[in-house]
Amino acid sequence: MASTPPQAQAPAALAGLKVLELGQLIAGPFAAKTLADFGAEVIKIEPPGAGDPLRKWRLLKDGNSVWWQVQSRNKRSLALDLRKPEGQDVVRRLAAEADVLIENFRPGAMEGWGLGPDALLAANPRLIMLRISGYGQTGPYRDRPGFGVVAEAMGGLRHLTAEPGRVPVRVGVSIGDTLAALHGVIGILLALQHRHATGQGQVIDVALYEAVFNCMESLLPEYSAFGAVRGPAGSALPGIAPSNAYRCSDGGYALIAGNGDSIFRRLMALIGRQDLADDPALADNAGRVQRVTEIDDAIGAWTARLTVDEVLEQLNGAAVPAGRIYTVADIAADPHYRARGMLDEVEMADGSRLAVPGIVPKLSATPGRHRRPAPTLGQDSDGVLREIGLTEAQIQALRERGIVN
Numbered sequence: 408m409a410s411t412p413p414q415a416q417a418p419a420a421l422a423g424l425k426v427l428e429l430g431q432l433i434a435g436p437f438a439a440k441t442l443a444d445f446g447a448e449v450i451k452i453e454p455p456g457a458g459d460p461l462r463k464w465r466l467l468k469d470g471n472s473v474w475w476q477v478q479s480r481n482k483r484s485l486a487l488d489l490r491k492p493e494g495q496d497v498v499r500r501l502a503a504e505a506d507v508l509i510e511n512f513r514p515g516a517m518e519g520w521g522l523g524p525d526a527l528l529a530a531n532p533r534l535i536m537l538r539i540s541g542y543g544q545t546g547p548y549r550d551r552p553g554f555g556v557v558a559e560a561m562g563g564l565r566h567l568t569a570e571p572g573r574v575p576v577r578v579g580v581s582i583g584d585t586l587a588a589l590h591g592v593i594g595i596l597l598a599l600q601h602r603h604a605t606g607q608g609q610v611i612d613v614a615l616y617e618a619v620f621n622c623m624e625s626l627l628p629e630y631s632a633f634g635a636v637r638g639p640a641g642s643a644l645p646g647i648a649p650s651n652a653y654r655c656s657d658g659g660y661a662l663i664a665g666n667g668d669s670i671f672r673r674l675m676a677l678i679g680r681q682d683l684a685d686d687p688a689l690a691d692n693a694g695r696v697q698r699v700t701e702i703d704d705a706i707g708a709w710t711a712r713l714t715v716d717e718v719l720e721q722l723n724g725a726a727v728p729a730g731r732i733y734t735v736a737d738i739a740a741d742p743h744y745r746a747r748g749m750l751d752e753v754e755m756a757d758g759s760r761l762a763v764p765g766i767v768p769k770l771s772a773t774p775g776r777h778r779r780p781a782p783t784l785g786q787d788s789d790g791v792l793r794e795i796g797l798t799e800a801q802i803q804a805l806r807e808r809g810i811v812n
Contacts, residue, residue, distance in 0.1 A: 419446020420773035424599075426507045428452065428482070428502060429489070429498070431459045433555065433581050434539045434615065435511035436478050437588035442507070442595070443481035444766045444775035450501065450791055451782070455486045455812040458784040469757065476753055477763050479781035485792070486785030486812045493810050495520050500795045502527045502534060507595055511539040514549045524610045533596040536610040539589045543614035553615055556585030562619025563626050569639035587618040648695040649674075649702045652732070659715040663706060664728040666692060677725045678709035753780050785812045 424447040436451070436459070443449040453459050459479075464472050488494040499522070502508055508527065510517055517523050517538075524536050538544055541553010556577055559565050564582070569575040594611035602608055608674040629635045637645055642652035642660075649671070652660040665674035668691060675684035677695040683705060688694045695702060710718050715731050730739070739762065742749050749765040766775035788811050790803050805811040 414803045419775070420770060422446040424448065424449070424507065425505045426509065426510045427498070427501050427505045429517075430509055430511035430539065432461050432464075432511075433478075433538075433584035434587045434591070435509045436461070437585055438537060438539070438591040438595070439482065439509050440478055440480065441588065441592050444777075445770075446775070446778075447507075449482040450485055450787070451482045452485050452487050452489070452498065453784060455488055455785070455809060458484075458486065459694055462784070468755070468761075473761060476497045476755075476761055476781045479529055480753070480763070481778050483787035483791060484782035484785055485788050487788070488810045489520055489522075491808075491810050492807060495522060497792070497795070497797075497805075497811075498522055499527070499530065499734070501791070503531045504795070505531070505534060506599075507535045507537065509537045509539075509591070513552060514540050514544045528608055528610075532607055533602060535595055535602065535611065536612065537595055537611045538607070539587050539591055539615070541615050543617065544610075544612045555587075555615055558583040558587070558605070558615030559619050561616040563623045564619050567637065567639050567795075570641040571588060571639055573624070575639060575640075583615045583619050583715075586622060587613050587615045590618045590621065643703075645698070646696055647692060648699040649706060651703055651706075653703075653707050653710040653717055653718075655710045655715045657714040660732055661710055661718040661722070662730050662732065663710075663713050663718075663722065665706070668692075670727055671695065673725050674706070674722075674727045677721060677727065678706060680705050751777060753777065755780075788812065 421442055424442065426439055426442055428435060428448045428449055428451045430436055431438070431453070439447075439449045439451065451459070457463075459475075460480055462472055462475050465474055466472070485497075487497055489498065498520075502522075515559045524538075527536065528534050540549070541558055542548035542551055543782050556565075559577065559582060560575075562583065565575045565577065568577075568578060591613045594613060598609050598611060626637055628790050629637060642662075644650040644666075647666045650664045650666045655661055663674070665671050671689070672684040675681065683689055683702065689698065689702070690807060713721070719729055719731060733741070738744055739750065747765070747769075748768075751763050751765045752760045753763055765779075766777070789802055792805075792811065797805075802811065
């Protein structure tokens with residue numbers, strides 16, 4: 408693992424873009440992190456004292472979450488109490504000079520602080536305001552608290568993530584928050600293009616459940632056309648065959664996607680089932696779906712005689728898409744991850760090195776890079792306040808009242 412090489416430090420795609428991040432935990436900060444990776448100047452506002460709760464989530468090193476080093480890299484930290492009028496006034500001054508403001512509070516919170524879009528866009532018509540919430544800024548559910556796990560269920564994902572007849576399980580990461588964040592980034596880039604043409608900013612309203620629902624493929628049209636309610640299918644992909652996880656002789660599983668017509672024929676020939684390869688009824692996906700159990704049994708009988716490595720070696724030789732189920736230990740040791748720059752390292756305050764994910768997507772002319780480590784709480788408070796014209800006496804007064812730290 409290695410840090411981004413100097414030759415990769417080309418001009419940043421979003422250099423000069425000023426972003427104000429008022430959210431916490433996952434969705435809003437992930438959106439801001441993505442912009443910061445590509446050169447945006449992100450000022451993260453955190454509550455004084457404890458800061459963003461993510462600082463204490465999951466595994467801690469020297470009292471701080473190692474996740475923080477991913478979610479808040481390339482950002483500056485301003486510790487500011489948004490509940491106080493003086494803190495709200497600082498946000499107004501920052502927003503007046505910002506290009507983008509990101510928040511993921513419950514709808515109405517910003518308005519209650521006098522920081523709603525009507526007020527902020529009146530002062531800065533070019534401002535783009537991304538609002539991420541559980542259910543969106545409108546509708547009968549807008550005031551409900553909404554976390555990613557609830558949005559994943561409402562969006563249709565949770566119902567599908569189970570073995571048939573067993574309790575639905577959650578995806579092991581906060582996928583609802585991350586999908587909402589990425590939709591938010593798309594919205595910001597679209598709004599920037601519109602502003603480039605018109606000079607006008609706008610509000611982007613992203614609901615967590617809608618971001619999940621947007622990824623549900625044919626779920627709704629299948630119900631509309633056929634009354635079909637897709638159910639959980641375990642490791643298989645309903646309506647597409649063969650595509651499943653198959654147990655091998657060493658107890659591991661190989662993921663095999665033989666659902667292309669020509670791929671299926673190669674796969675069947677490889678496993679010694681030329682009869683299935685030549686069967687005209689299995690020449691296309693519709694026919695294979697009708698006999699998916701027979702096909703899965705044939706593939707499973709073959710994989711059961713071989714180790715995962717042996718299965719994958721033969722499948723790769725036959726140009727059949729396949730892979731193993733990676734643990735993070737597999738990821739950390741994988742040469743392809745390393746070659747693609749996806750295993751990066753940062754230096755911690757104590758001088759130790761910490762592995763963190765690299766940056767995506769890969770841009771040829773303006774690649775993203777890791778420019779600075781995640782900030783300590785309030786690390787940049789004084790500098791940010793000076794930049795908007797506050798004097799040392801004013802900053803000290805805010806600090807003494809606990810509004811800034």
